[in-house]
Amino acid sequence: MSRTEEQLEGVSLLGNTGVKYPTEYAPEILETFENKHPENEYVVTFTCPEFTSLCPKTGQPDFARIVISYIPRRRMVESKSLKLYLFSFRNHGDFHEDCINIIMKDLVALMEPRYLEVTGLFTPRGGIAIYPFANYGDAEHQEMVKARRLAAFEYGIKAQMK
Numbered sequence: 001m002s003r004t005e006e007q008l009e010g011v012s013l014l015g016n017t018g019v020k021y022p023t024e025y026a027p028e029i030l031e032t033f034e035n036k037h038p039e040n041e042y043v044v045t046f047t048c049p050e051f052t053s054l055c056p057k058t059g060q061p062d063f064a065r066i067v068i069s070y071i072p073r074r075r076m077v078e079s080k081s082l083k084l085y086l087f088s089f090r091n092h093g094d095f096h097e098d099c100i101n102i103i104m105k106d107l108v109a110l111m112e113p114r115y116l117e118v119t120g121l122f123t124p125r126g127g128i129a130i131y132p133f134a135n136y137g138d139a140e141h142q143e144m145v146k147a148r149r150l151a152a153f154e155y156g157i158k159a160q161m162k
Contacts, residue, residue: 007034014080026088027106031081035072041114044076045069048086051120056093063123064096068107070116071141077111096122100132108136115141117148131156 011033022029048066055062066086085106089099104118117135133152137145 003033003036007036011078011081014078019080019084022084022088023091024088025092025102026085027110029081029084029088030106030110031078032075032111033078035074035076038072038074041071043069043071046079046082048083051086051089053089053096053099054091054093056095059093060125062096062125065121066100066103067119067121068103068116070107070111071114073112073114073138075111077107096120096130097132101134104134104136114138115144119152 011031046066046068048068051064051066053062053064054060068082086103092099094102100118100120104116107113107116107118113136115135115137117133120130120132122130122132131152133149133156135145135148135152
């Protein structure tokens with residue numbers, strides 16, 4: 001069953017060949033569409049293997065694989081708008097941890113998901129790898145929030161022991 005024009009209202013970037021890539025942080029570029037299965041709890045995962053941002057002190061580029069997973073409620077993020085949003089960090093000067101928390105907060109404000117997590121697997125620079133993890137859950141998903149945060153913590157410890 002195809003989506004109606006009404007269900008696609010607000011999705012303007014997908015299929016638009018004239019889209020310009022933002023050069024500055026642009027949360028306003030994010031778009032959503034209606035979740036046709038709000039009664040189901042299911043997971044949507046995005047992987048952005050070419051995320052870049054800038055060190056706020058030196059201006060040097062930082063590179064990461066960003067993984068975003070969420071359990072939608074009524075609205076879902078449209079993938080092209082997410083790609084352009086993540087690209088908008090290219091000239092954004094912030095620490096790794098800040099970027100991950102900003103992404104999480106922007107997506108929570110946009111969609112009001114049941115659960116959402118963002119992981120940044122940053123390429124080592126100066127001999128140190130940083131893997132920030134931030135998550136959010138509504139009242140019904142607080143146990144998941146704690147369990148996933150503990151799993152991320154344990155992963156970080158194991159990664160450092162390699």
